[in-house]
Amino acid sequence: xxxxxxxxxxxxxxxxxxxxxxxxxxxxxxxxxxxxxxxxxxxxxxxxxxxxxxxxxxxxxxxxxxxxxxxxxxxxxxxxxxxxxxxxxxxxxxxxxxxxxxxxxxxxxxxxxxxxxxxxxxxxxxxxxxxxxxxxxxxxxxxxxxxxxxxxxxxxxxxxxxxxxxxxxxxxxxxxxxxxxxxxxxxxxxxxxxxxxxxxxxxxxxxxxxxxxxxxxxxxxxxxxxxxxxxxxxxxxxxxxxxxxxxxxxxxxxxxxxxxxxxxxxxxxxxxxxxxxxxxxxxxxxxxxxxxxxxxxxxxxxxxxxxxxxxxxxxxxxx
Amino acid sequence: xxxxxxxxxxxxxxxxxxxxxxxxxxxxxxxxxxxxxxxxxxxxxxxxxxxxxxxxxxxxxxxxxxxxxxxxxxxxxxxxxxxxxxxxxxxxxxxxxxxxxxxxxxxxxxxxxxxxxxxxxxxxxxxxxxxxxxxxxxxxxxxxxxxxxxxxxxxxxxxxxxxxxxxxxxxxxxxxxxxxxxxxxxxxxxxxxxxxxxxxxxxxxxxxxxxxxxxxxxxxxxxxxxxxxxxxxxxxxxxxxxxxxxxxxxxxxxxxxxxxxxxxxxxxxxxxxxxxxxxxxxxxxxxxxxxxxxxxxxxxxxxxxxxxxxxxxxxxxxx
Numbered sequence: 001x002x003x004x005x006x007x008x009x010x011x012x013x014x015x016x017x018x019x020x021x022x023x024x025x026x027x028x029x030x031x032x033x034x035x036x037x038x039x040x041x042x043x044x045x046x047x048x049x050x051x052x053x054x055x056x057x058x059x060x061x062x063x064x065x066x067x068x069x070x071x072x073x074x075x076x077x078x079x080x081x082x083x084x085x086x087x088x089x090x091x092x093x094x095x096x097x098x099x100x101x102x103x104x105x106x107x108x109x110x111x112x113x114x115x116x117x118x119x120x121x122x123x124x125x126x127x128x129x130x131x132x133x134x135x136x137x138x139x140x141x142x143x144x145x146x147x148x149x150x151x152x153x154x155x156x157x158x159x160x161x162x163x164x165x166x167x168x169x170x171x172x173x174x175x176x177x178x179x180x181x182x183x184x185x186x187x188x189x190x191x192x193x194x195x196x197x198x199x200x201x202x203x204x205x206x207x208x209x210x211x212x213x214x215x216x217x218x219x220x221x222x223x224x225x226x227x228x229x230x231x232x233x234x235x236x237x238x239x240x241x242x243x244x245x246x247x248x249x250x251x252x253x254x255x256x257x258x259x260x261x262x263x264x265x266x267x268x269x270x271x272x273x274x275x276x277x278x279x280x281x282x283x284x285x286x287x288x289x290x291x292x293x294x295x296x297x298x299x300x301x302x303x304x305x306x307x308x309x310x311x312x313x314x315x316x317x318x319x
Numbered sequence: 320x321x322x323x324x325x326x327x328x329x330x331x332x333x334x335x336x337x338x339x340x341x342x343x344x345x346x347x348x349x350x351x352x353x354x355x356x357x358x359x360x361x362x363x364x365x366x367x368x369x370x371x372x373x374x375x376x377x378x379x380x381x382x383x384x385x386x387x388x389x390x391x392x393x394x395x396x397x398x399x400x401x402x403x404x405x406x407x408x409x410x411x412x413x414x415x416x417x418x419x420x421x422x423x424x425x426x427x428x429x430x431x432x433x434x435x436x437x438x439x440x441x442x443x444x445x446x447x448x449x450x451x452x453x454x455x456x457x458x459x460x461x462x463x464x465x466x467x468x469x470x471x472x473x474x475x476x477x478x479x480x481x482x483x484x485x486x487x488x489x490x491x492x493x494x495x496x497x498x499x500x501x502x503x504x505x506x507x508x509x510x511x512x513x514x515x516x517x518x519x520x521x522x523x524x525x526x527x528x529x530x531x532x533x534x535x536x537x538x539x540x541x542x543x544x545x546x547x548x549x550x551x552x553x554x555x556x557x558x559x560x561x562x563x564x565x566x567x568x569x570x571x572x573x574x575x576x577x578x579x580x581x582x583x584x585x586x587x588x589x590x591x592x593x594x595x596x597x598x599x600x601x602x603x604x605x606x607x608x609x610x611x612x613x614x615x616x617x618x619x620x621x622x623x624x625x626x627x628x629x630x631x632x633x634x635x636x637x638x
Binding site: 031032033034035036037038040043044045046047048049050051052054055056076077078080081083089090091092093122123124125127128129130131132134136138139141143145148150151152212213228 | 350351352353354355356357359362363364365366367368369370371373374375395396397399400402408409410411412441442443444446447448449450451453455457458460462464467469470471531532547
């Protein structure tokens with residue numbers, strides 16, 4: 001008889017904290033896998049991202065924001081494709097001895113964002129690690145066939161646009177580390193809880209010729225978009241939108257810092273409807289910051305005097 | 320001008336090793352997300368699992384087997400649901416300084432299994448970690464609506480069956496650690512490269528009333544199936560199939576050890592067609608090892624004398 005042996009802690013923890021998050025497709029997280037009937041007539045859009053404590057977030061970040069940040073980073077990938085969120089799966093490698101209250105806070109944060117973004121969790125796995133907290137999340141979204149935004153459609157002459165403000169993620173990390181002042185917490189919040197631009201992504205279907213999200217630095221990510229499109233690009237640094245706390249910072253650091261999760265997109269001149277700007281569908285402005293060129297010109301960032309800026313690196317790599 | 324700055328190492332590594340793995344839906348891993356047209360008229364089956372070096376595999380396991388083990392663990396979840404494999408996404412948290420040759424071997428192993436199981440990779444993420452190698456994989460499969468095998472359908476009186484042999488995963492871990500003899504490498508191979516019982520899972524659609532895979536120990540996993548079904552179960556220990564190297568080992572260790580990845584299922588008496596046994600569709604036998612009872616009797620394992628075995632724990636928890 002084994003009836004008096006308690007459940008292994010993994011299962012008790014999953015039952016207590018994660019099961020209430022599961023949607024009907026997750027089968028209450030009690031089967032080997034989840035079942036999902038894909039919406040008829042749609043393509044699925046899928047992405048996966050991982051985050052490691054001390055690399056992608058600070059180990060002492062509030063547990064309520066850590067899972068949400070990973071979820072929002074993935075939602076930002078859906079936004080960049082013009083997709084609608086559907087569901088997610090998450091794996092969690094927890095350091096031994098993680099307090100129960102920490103797990104409760106982590107799950108409470110996820111529950112908030114499931115409601116905010118209309119998502120269900122379909123499954124996942126919880127394991128222990130002798131290393132840092134490591135999270136991985138796969139997101140599923142939907143889009144009508146052929147309507148997804150891609151990176152490869154920009155053409156020379158297209159305008160280059162960006163949403164929101166650039167550099168807050170970089171400054172937010174410094175603020176969260178206590179390295180710079182952040183009296184109202186705006187910058188740290190930008191680092192800890194990015195805002196996926198899902199409404200903007202939807203509005204750009206049929207408008208943008210190429211789109212991606214800025215996760216690893218404006219200049220580096222623009223380089224990816226240019227390579228995929230076979231273009232170059234000129235960024236007019238003076239046009240890049242900055243939040244008030246960013247206006248005194250060194251532009252080359254803002255333009256190469258990570259964690260902004262804004263949308264960067266191409267559109268033919270005059271194609272962006274006035275209704276998308278000031279403020280756009282996600283409550284923030286979109287700003288034209290340059291234009292696309294022939295591929296041979298690569299990516300050039302001009303300073304306020306019209307001279308190419310010296311950049312020591314393109315962007316931030318978590319690798 | 321940033322054209323002379325080399326790509327960040329993360330992107331160079333992905334481009335060199337992972338991009339050749341990507342299927343068409345993965346958009347060559349150059350977009351923010353992958354696109355997938357789900358097979359019409361099917362349900363999707365989704366599962367996610369994580370593995371940590373030193374917890375789920377040995378840090379010095381061959382790189383060729385490590386990714387394949389995680390892939391096969393996930394395929395085993397599809398087998399347990401009676402599903403057909405479709406695609407996967409994987410995230411890799413690599414310790415800094417991991418040799419390039421290691422990554423090449425890791426990817427080569429995945430490439431082998433993509434062919435063997437007819438899978439494409441849709442996307443993923445590669446990040447660095449100060450901790451141990453940590454992998455996470457989400458698998459997608461398909462099944463016709465209503466045909467998935469579930470855990471909750473076993474009824475008192477149903478027969479209890481298992482595929483292959485039990486306890487090799489536990490012994491294989493000990494062999495891989497050099498703690499026990501393994502002259503032909505059979506046991507270590509069972510630990511490092513589980514065989515997902517996909518053909519058996521397909522054959523059990525419409526036959527099994529409940530099914531799951533044995534990943535955390537026969538007794539513990541049977542307990543999960545019994546709770547989901549509202550049943551108890553009696554296992555006749557003498558009937559549990561053992562491989563030749565396992566026959567001298569202590570049964571209570573074999574029945575509670577992890578990493579077997581065999582299928583455990585329920586079927587009404589006489590429902591299993593003779594064609595499924597000796598050897599079954601995956602080249603191994605399936606064996607009746609007991610029967611289901613009323614829930615009040617919980618899970619009982621009888622030894623060769625018909626007495627309940629004393630088990631110190633139900634199974635293995637990676638938590």
